[in-house]
Amino acid sequence: MAVKIGSRTLPMPILQGGMGIGLSLDRLAGAVASRGGMGTISTAACGFLEEDYPQDPQRANLRALDRQVRRARELARGAGLVAVNAMVATVQYADSVKTALRAGADAVVSGAGLPLQLPAIAAQVPDSAAALAPIVSSGRAAALICRAWDKRSQRVPDFVVLEGPLAGGHLGFSPQEVRSQRPVSLSALLKEVREALAPWREKYRRDIPVFVAGGVENGAEMARYMEEGAAGAQFATRFIATEECDASPACKRILLRAKPEDITIVKSPVGMPGRALRSPLIDRVEAGTQPHPRRCVNCLVPCKKLESPYCISQALIDAWHGDWENGLFFCGAKAGQIHTMSTVEEQMDQIITEWRAAQ
Numbered sequence: 001m002a003v004k005i006g007s008r009t010l011p012m013p014i015l016q017g018g019m020g021i022g023l024s025l026d027r028l029a030g031a032v033a034s035r036g037g038m039g040t041i042s043t044a045a046c047g048f049l050e051e052d053y054p055q056d057p058q059r060a061n062l063r064a065l066d067r068q069v070r071r072a073r074e075l076a077r078g079a080g081l082v083a084v085n086a087m088v089a090t091v092q093y094a095d096s097v098k099t100a101l102r103a104g105a106d107a108v109v110s111g112a113g114l115p116l117q118l119p120a121i122a123a124q125v126p127d128s129a130a131a132l133a134p135i136v137s138s139g140r141a142a143a144l145i146c147r148a149w150d151k152r153s154q155r156v157p158d159f160v161v162l163e164g165p166l167a168g169g170h171l172g173f174s175p176q177e178v179r180s181q182r183p184v185s186l187s188a189l190l191k192e193v194r195e196a197l198a199p200w201r202e203k204y205r206r207d208i209p210v211f212v213a214g215g216v217e218n219g220a221e222m223a224r225y226m227e228e229g230a231a232g233a234q235f236a237t238r239f240i241a242t243e244e245c246d247a248s249p250a251c252k253r254i255l256l257r258a259k260p261e262d263i264t265i266v267k268s269p270v271g272m273p274g275r276a277l278r279s280p281l282i283d284r285v286e287a288g289t290q291p292h293p294r295r296c297v298n299c300l301v302p303c304k305k306l307e308s309p310y311c312i313s314q315a316l317i318d319a320w321h322g323d324w325e326n327g328l329f330f331c332g333a334k335a336g337q338i339h340t341m342s343t344v345e346e347q348m349d350q351i352i353t354e355w356r357a358a359q
């Protein structure tokens, strides 16, 4: 069942969520899009492998992003869509959005803050008809964004990603909410978000598809959420276990051997809770023995920089290299269930088969 996304059509109702730093670049995003889904490149320090990244990280990031979007679209061969995930909290937010649009991204998806300025930034690239989407974790955030976009830019989101408390990486909930034994369900959040979007669907006389994310286990679960009104689902952690995932083999091996009890909630230097593997870095931060960072690449607006307990960019880059001692290994709540390597084709086929069987 294809989904209409702005002026484009998504053949399969499956999104691959952005995974920074470096886990979802052109190879993974292009592979997912080539199977009819929406593949997402994470802009977070996406140029960290460029030669000049140490001297000029911002320039390296934008150059790499431009190349990655073009390459992912080539890999997609027109089958699915290529999106870019830009976090509002990043210093390079506006420049990343504009670079992605100029390079031909089909969609920009923004979270880690309220993307109130996204339509105004996108309007600076006049020829782009890319879809714009916020990531929200409540009906309240969805309503706020719609109100702002309507008032300032006379438009509403082309689709919405609803991220629940079981997602990986930074989470839009309080630490208590994500640590709770009975966290709010995606079904309840979906109802709330659809209700918040209803007046805007009516005003603009168009659907605003909602994709659920965070611990969606398989195609059968996706089918259940679709019965409840979702347009489809976004998956991230399971795509780490693919040949095409852009992480190093060492990083993938660490995430594949994770057990459910290894997964914890950390306080990110950005101030938000995040879900990650308990690793030596987390132990040192909690024990107060982790030295402050010595260098800052000025990546995130709400970071205390050299006063932070650790540099999140460096820790995520260390994780990419599979450095167990120093890395921060983001993962979803269901990471402990994924232990075997596969390919994007296998993952997509499995989700689609389970979804069709459950319909």
Ligand SMILES: Cc1cc2nc3c(=O)[nH]c(=O)nc-3n(C[C@H](O)[C@H](O)[C@H](O)COP(=O)(O)O)c2cc1C
Residues within 6 Å of the ligand: 016, 017, 018, 019, 020, 021, 023, 042, 044, 085, 087, 111, 112, 135, 163, 166, 167, 168, 169, 170, 213, 214, 215, 216, 234, 235, 236, 237, 238, 329, 330, 331, 332, 333, 334
């Ligand atoms: C390793 C990892 C890194 C992530 N990085 C980002 C990111 O940079 N930006 C973002 O918006 N979401 C990020 N996420 C969240 C995912 O895009 C996604 O919405 C969520 O993890 C889906 O849940 P699942 O992993 O249980 O399938 C990350 C998730 C993981 C596992």
